[in-house]
Amino acid sequence: MNVLVLGEHDNVELKPQTLNAVTAARQLAATQAGSTVALLVVGADCAAVAAAAAQIEGVDKVLVVDAAHHRHPLAETLAPILTDLAGDHSVVMAAATTTGKNVMPRVAALLDVQQISDIIAVIDGETFKRPIYAGNAIATVKSLDAIKVITVRTTAFDAAPTGTAAAEIHTLDAAPVGSSKAAFVSAELTRSERPELTAATTIISGGRGMASGENFHLLDALADKLGAAVGASRAAVDAGFVPNDYQVGQTGKVVAPQLYIAVGISGAIQHLAGMKDSKVIVAINKDQEAPIFKIADYGLVGDLFDVLPELSEKL
Amino acid sequence: MKVLVAVKRVVDYNVKIRVKTDLTGVETQGVKMSMNPFDEIAVEQAVRLKEAGIATEVIAVSVGTRQAQETLRTALAMGADRAIHVLSDTVVQPLAVAKLLTAIVERENADLVVLGKQAIDDDSNQTGQMLAALLDWPQGTFASRLEITDDQALVTREVDGGLETIRLTLPAVITTDLRLNEPRYASLPNIMRAKKKPIATLSPEDLDVDIRPRLEVLRVDEPISRTDGVIVADVTELIDKLKNEAKVI
Numbered sequence: 404m405n406v407l408v409l410g411e412h413d414n415v416e417l418k419p420q421t422l423n424a425v426t427a428a429r430q431l432a433a434t435q436a437g438s439t440v441a442l443l444v445v446g447a448d449c450a451a452v453a454a455a456a457a458q459i460e461g462v463d464k465v466l467v468v469d470a471a472h473h474r475h476p477l478a479e480t481l482a483p484i485l486t487d488l489a490g491d492h493s494v495v496m497a498a499a500t501t502t503g504k505n506v507m508p509r510v511a512a513l514l515d516v517q518q519i520s521d522i523i524a525v526i527d528g529e530t531f532k533r534p535i536y537a538g539n540a541i542a543t544v545k546s547l548d549a550i551k552v553i554t555v556r557t558t559a560f561d562a563a564p565t566g567t568a569a570a571e572i573h574t575l576d577a578a579p580v581g582s583s584k585a586a587f588v589s590a591e592l593t594r595s596e597r598p599e600l601t602a603a604t605t606i607i608s609g610g611r612g613m614a615s616g617e618n619f620h621l622l623d624a625l626a627d628k629l630g631a632a633v634g635a636s637r638a639a640v641d642a643g644f645v646p647n648d649y650q651v652g653q654t655g656k657v658v659a660p661q662l663y664i665a666v667g668i669s670g671a672i673q674h675l676a677g678m679k680d681s682k683v684i685v686a687i688n689k690d691q692e693a694p695i696f697k698i699a700d701y702g703l704v705g706d707l708f709d710v711l712p713e714l715s716e717k718l
Numbered sequence: 719m720k721v722l723v724a725v726k727r728v729v730d731y732n733v734k735i736r737v738k739t740d741l742t743g744v745e746t747q748g749v750k751m752s753m754n755p756f757d758e759i760a761v762e763q764a765v766r767l768k769e770a771g772i773a774t775e776v777i778a779v780s781v782g783t784r785q786a787q788e789t790l791r792t793a794l795a796m797g798a799d800r801a802i803h804v805l806s807d808t809v810v811q812p813l814a815v816a817k818l819l820t821a822i823v824e825r826e827n828a829d830l831v832v833l834g835k836q837a838i839d840d841d842s843n844q845t846g847q848m849l850a851a852l853l854d855w856p857q858g859t860f861a862s863r864l865e866i867t868d869d870q871a872l873v874t875r876e877v878d879g880g881l882e883t884i885r886l887t888l889p890a891v892i893t894t895d896l897r898l899n900e901p902r903y904a905s906l907p908n909i910m911r912a913k914k915k916p917i918a919t920l921s922p923e924d925l926d927v928d929i930r931p932r933l934e935v936l937r938v939d940e941p942i943s944r945t946d947g948v949i950v951a952d953v954t955e956l957i958d959k960l961k962n963e964a965k966v967i
Contacts, residue, residue: 504843505860506847509851516932517933518844518848534941535840535841541940543938544933544934586885589883590877591882592881654835662964683966684947685960696949700945702947714953717957
């Protein structure tokens with residue numbers, strides 16, 4: 404079976420999540436001899452991305468659609484490209500990022516396929532495991548469709564190594580843009596010197612207990628010491644302490660760093676769903692009954708406004 | 719402008735679910751059920767569009783068992799004008815739900831469909847995008863802001879890096895994210911009034927849609943649970959454990 408992976412990028416760099424999706428694609432390709440993995444890059448002036456994609460181990464070829472009207476690809480313009488390529492590929496795959504989640508169901512419906520969302524394991528060519536109910540149950544599902552459309556939970560697959568390979572790059576014709584009913588207007592992206600949440604090895608998240616957005620500087624100070632990313636619970640985002648892209652949880656970002664420090668987070672099911680696969684979990688909360696302590700490896704009961712400065716100082 | 723809003727009955731978000739002992743699924747008998755929280759946001763948005771004089775009618779739709787009518791009553795109590803129930807006693811997967819909704823949108827000549835971005839039971843996050851594809855409509859997913867003027871929708875979307883704003887030409891599909899609005903509680907008079915609002919019941923056959931599942935669920939397991947942790951006495955002990963026991967700093 405030939406697997407097509409949607410490469411996610413900003414026309415400059417490939418997003419690290421694509422590397423996790425390639426590993427899942429490779430596992431799927433390994434279930435049948437002679438299978439190949441192709442990576443699709445759609446963008447504008449994106450030659451550097453294509454070159455980087457060609458160096459990913461396990462990618463047999465890179466397909467590139469490079470045109471000015473693909474500078475900000477939308478589901479409406481990406482889906483037909485993926486759908487056309489599904490003729491040569493029996494699996495179409497993407498990381499379960501907001502981009503993958505936006506475009507892949509559109510592809511699946513155009514192909515009359517029931518998508519398999521957020522896979523965490525490949526059992527065989529048609530059987531997968533996926534979390535349901537915020538990860539409180541794991542379903543093993545078998546796809547009855549001839550073409551598989553899949554999104555990949557990136558925390559469940561290692562990043563494919565890169566730098567050694569040299570896959571062929573094929574440039575595809577960019578179909579002219581029709582009368583589009585959707586148009587990109589603007590993006591308001593959070594700029595940060597810190598690692599991206601989904602790629603960070605250490606994450607410090609704050610919850611309602613932080614009490615204000617200003618208090619997040621206490622987490623920043625600690626994050627600087629540990630080279631960590633800063634995240635938040637839904638309660639902190641809803642309260643306006645931090646922007647939406649900080650949110651870790653069932654419907655926000657799913658993370659699995661080496662170390663996750665939850666500060667002033669009670670531990671609602673929806674938050675736990677986004678971080679309980681972290682290797683080591685630390686909980687700092689003044690309420691010793693908080694559910695977060697049930698999944699923490701190390702719990703510290705105390706006032707975060709005392710604990711955080713002390714932690715920053717002693718590290 | 720006619721607005722369709724899709725709602726799903728799910729296990730309440732506060733319930734700690736249990737996997738059935740025969741590993742065929744999750745226990746839903748005797749468990750508190752509610753409207754999927756993202757769908758409440760969708761209903762709220764549709765009702766606000768009507769209150770703003772943009773929508774002329776709000777139609778709530780649900781696919782599911784007889785009990786799905788309770789969820790539709792909630793939508794009616796929140797302010798939807800009428801409801802359509804597609805009755806099915808078996809699980810209907812997102813592609814089939816999207817096909818059923820497509821048929822209803824075409825029957826009703828709706829101009830806008832608002833749905834939750836994801837149901838908190840199967841966590842698929844597919845139906846809205848699939849519906850948009852089947853209708854060949856543009857989509858504004860994970861919306862945290864929606865502004866409608868004439869035949870255009872300006873949608874601000876919550877994306878991994880922050881926010882993105884797109885412009886759609888109506889008709890369109892919108893899926894809601896958490897920050898779009900805060901859903902109202904239905905007042906008692908509105909709950910009483912909702913009892914008199916009409917719910918039409920259709921079958922998948924009426925809509926000529928094959929709802930047979932394309933994903934076979936082989937088994938459902940409990941996730942691997944974490945081993946019990948320890949409570950440390952102070953910051954010094956925490957740092958020591960992280961350095962020397964866990965070796966993560």
